[in-house]
Amino acid sequence: MPKPAPKPVPKRDVPSHPEQTRRSSPLPTRFEEDLLSALGSRDASRFREQLSIAESAFRRERYFDARRTLAPLMAELAGVASARELYGLTLYRLGKWRVAAAELEAYRTLSGSVEHLPVLADCYRALRRHAKVAELWTELKAASPSAAVVAEGRIVMAGSLADRGDLRGAIALLRPAGEMPRRLRDHHIRTWYVLADLYDRSGDATAARQLFGRIREVAPGFADAEDRLAALGR
Numbered sequence: 001m002p003k004p005a006p007k008p009v010p011k012r013d014v015p016s017h018p019e020q021t022r023r024s025s026p027l028p029t030r031f032e033e034d035l036l037s038a039l040g041s042r043d044a045s046r047f048r049e050q051l052s053i054a055e056s057a058f059r060r061e062r063y064f065d066a067r068r069t070l071a072p073l074m075a076e077l078a079g080v081a082s083a084r085e086l087y088g089l090t091l092y093r094l095g096k097w098r099v100a101a102a103e104l105e106a107y108r109t110l111s112g113s114v115e116h117l118p119v120l121a122d123c124y125r126a127l128r129r130h131a132k133v134a135e136l137w138t139e140l141k142a143a144s145p146s147a148a149v150v151a152e153g154r155i156v157m158a159g160s161l162a163d164r165g166d167l168r169g170a171i172a173l174l175r176p177a178g179e180m181p182r183r184l185r186d187h188h189i190r191t192w193y194v195l196a197d198l199y200d201r202s203g204d205a206t207a208a209r210q211l212f213g214r215i216r217e218v219a220p221g222f223a224d225a226e227d228r229l230a231a232l233g234r
Helices: 020-024 031-044 048-059 061-075 082-094 096-110 118-126 131-143 147-165 167-180 186-202 203-219 224-230
Strands: none
Touching: 031 048, 031 082, 048 061, 048 082, 061 082, 082 096, 082 118, 096 118, 118 131, 118 147, 131 147, 147 167, 147 186, 167 186, 186 203, 186 224, 203 224
16 A cells, blocks of 8 residues: 555565465355356356455465466456456556556446445556546545545545645645544544655644654554654654
C-alpha cells in the first residue's frame, strides 16, 4: 500500500512447495454462482477445483501461485465475473498494472460492482493516467459505497494529486477525514498515515507529528509511523 504519495506496494511472493500450491478449500459461494451462471453446471465442474486452488493461494498471499493457476484458464472464464476479479487482484498485487486494469475493468462490466474502483484507480495512477483516476473518483463518490471503499478511493485520488505536485490539493482532499471518528476502523488509520506523510512532505512538521503520534497511540507498529515520528522529533 509509501513515499511519495502512498500507493499500495505489491507484496512479492516466492514459489511455494507443490503441496502448498495444491491446498484448497471449498469454493466461495459467489464463485459457484458465477460459474453456474456463465457456464452451466456441466462446464462449471471443470474449473471448480482450479479456482478453489487459486483463491486459496491468493488468500495466503501466494500471488505467483494464484497467477500460475489462473492464467491458463482465463480464456474460457472470460464471462465469469469472480474469476476476472480474482485474476485482476492477483495481477495488481504483482504490480502488473496494465493487465490488472484490463481484468478489473472486465469485472466491473460483468458485475456492476464498484468495490474495486480504488484498486482500479491505483492501477491507472501507476500508469500515470491521472485523468482516469479522477474519473473513477467521481464515479465512486456518486455510487456512495461503504465508508472503507470511499476512503481507499480518496487515498488514491490524493496520491494522484501529489504525484503531479499538488500537495495542497491532496491535503485538502484528505484533511476532513483526518478527524478522530466515533468508531475507529483500519481505513481511518491508513488515511491518517497518508495525510501525515503529505504534511511532512509539504513542510508542516507539526501536523505530521500530531498524526503520526496519534497512529502510534491507537495502532502501535503500524507501518513505519514510529520511525517517521522519531525522525520529526517528538
